[in-house]
Amino acid sequence: MSHHGFGPDLAEVFGPSQQDGGPELVQLLTPEGERVHHPEFDRDFSAEELRGFYRDMVLTRRIDTEATALQRHGELGIWAQLLGQEAAQIGAGRALRPQDYVFPTYREHGVAYCRGVDPLNLLGLFRGVDHGAWNPNDNNFGLYTIVIGAQALHATGYAMGIQRDGDVGTGDPDRDAAVIAHFGDGASSQGDVNEAFIFAASYNAPVVFFCQNNQWAISEPIERQSRIPLYQRALGFGFPGVRVDGNDVLATYAVTQAALQRARDGQGPTFVEAYTYRMGAHTTTDDPTRYRLSDDVENWKLKDPIARLAAYLRRNGLAEDAFIDALKVEADELGHYLREGCKALKDPEALSMFDHVYAEETDEIAAQREGYAKYLASFEGSHA
């Protein structure tokens, strides 16, 4: 049944809609919090690692809910929520090494957090005080990219640079590097993304294409972008594709880690499809009730990435009260930091808009800055 109501009946082509991601889905932790094993991607996790994932997801969700609230209070113009995608982002983010490089889209708040980007810095773009406050080279975390899919090519080119520097396949874990490109299911339709696949395959570039298939591109369902499971596309471009449960932080970590290692070892690109769901709206300006069924949302709530790890931790006695309490305090502190910090973000000086248009400023820009400064000065006194 094509519940989105267009096109031929998808069920006839692929069988019943697979909200569970299908048999190919790599999973290490079920929605009920049961640990399951996988022949290829399984690995052991220490108690500390597991608690670390949990903490990361809780804090990431706090960043998101806090920013959403700040938008509602008029402190941010807009916010792109990640509710439900915490596991996909933490799994991918924690699989990175310092020398790896991230090319994010505009929703990678969890990955940014893993890279050590001050979460306050994420707010500037959405508040309208800058186009991105962090230095991409401080944490090897690029600026957010709003034009859908553009960064897939940048990631590939950067990976080709790593190759030329000889920083792949040396066997030195501190040297070999990989690149990860984040994008959504909608982005998979862009020419840029498909061209990135071709370059990456053709040059065997050390890049991982990490797609969070959250089922929706604003109002367009995944069926509008692809008639086959997305991960299967990779094969057509000549590199492996894996579909992982994006609500399972352990599986996402294991799969991404393996893909990054392939890249660092010089074995070329991998496509990772993190199968997940956008629990909230596309952004704070979107109204999903116009196009999607609340049944689906309810269904996906049962797969919440944080609840499932919590269940596992509790069942195995890994989350004592002290840990939970300390985390709660930490999350509240983070919330407070973001609230106060956001309100304190200053509007830029008007004349700063002329800065950095070029690395080598032109006389024309200098003259325009000067002219505008004089113009502003002409109001002083008169309007005050």
Place this chain on the structure above:
Amino acid sequence: MSTTKITLAKGLNMGLRKAMEDDPKVLIMGEDVGKLGGVFRITDGLQKDFGEDRVIDSPLAESGIVGTAVGMALRGYRPVVEIQFDGFVYPAYDQIVCQVAKMSYRSKGRSKMPMVIRIPFGGGIGAVEHHSESPEAQFAHTPGLKVVACSNPVDGYWMIQQAIASDDPVIFLEPKRQYHADKAELDESATPDPLFTSRVVRAGTDATVLAYGPTVKTALKAAEAAATEGKSLEVIDLRTLSPLDMGPVFESVRRTGHAIITHEAHVNLGMGAEVSARIAEECFYSLEAPVLRVGGFDIPYPASRIEEDYLPDLDRVLDAVDRSLDF
């Protein structure tokens, strides 16, 4: 005469609906135009009433949207393409500039391109980067394209229908900050001005202010403010950027001797450059001051919190008027 009070968004929506009713070959294509009714709701309700084959929710691929619209047009349809935001037209730029614009010419007129590409344009809505751009000169500089900009609800209603009826490709610019700003009376039985014409929207005698799209409102406000100081400004809404309709402009400037053009786009090589060159060529002996341009600086749109410093406002227009009159 029965009139309704409508916003620009409503005018465009009604105009699209009318065009679809009048001609079964008219199609709407774009991201989120169906169920959602577009991110600005300009196509609201159209898919419900005309079906999914005529209001086509497309994959997230601008080059794909415009490129397939080319094929649809070649097959005899009249696609109206929605680009979600101005900053996202560039992935389709190759199709628009190399294919859409040249089809008539290279086929010796055998293949027409009756396509409308709707682009919400300009700043002032406090958006993040790539959601506020003023790309009009890039298209107006491309032979084979026609470029128009509406500025008010009534024009929105008529101009979109006229653009769809045109056998040439029309880049249709919609000032997004005006979508829900003001209401105006629409008389659906009226006879509209032809599409590719400019229009005097306020008569005056001391100086001519030229504007289009979002700056028409700015110019009208400036004229109002100037009137309180005893200065009479004539305001012309250019409405069409390619072709330009300079007749009313020349007539006005010959009377006033002063011309100021304002747009949000960067001044360097913007529409103002072309307009002022033509005024200089035609009205040289009537001019009492050089033609002045008031526009955006030659920088990318800044972060939205200082966007108001980038965008030409009433004060900057008045300042230019003073400089012109004092010359």
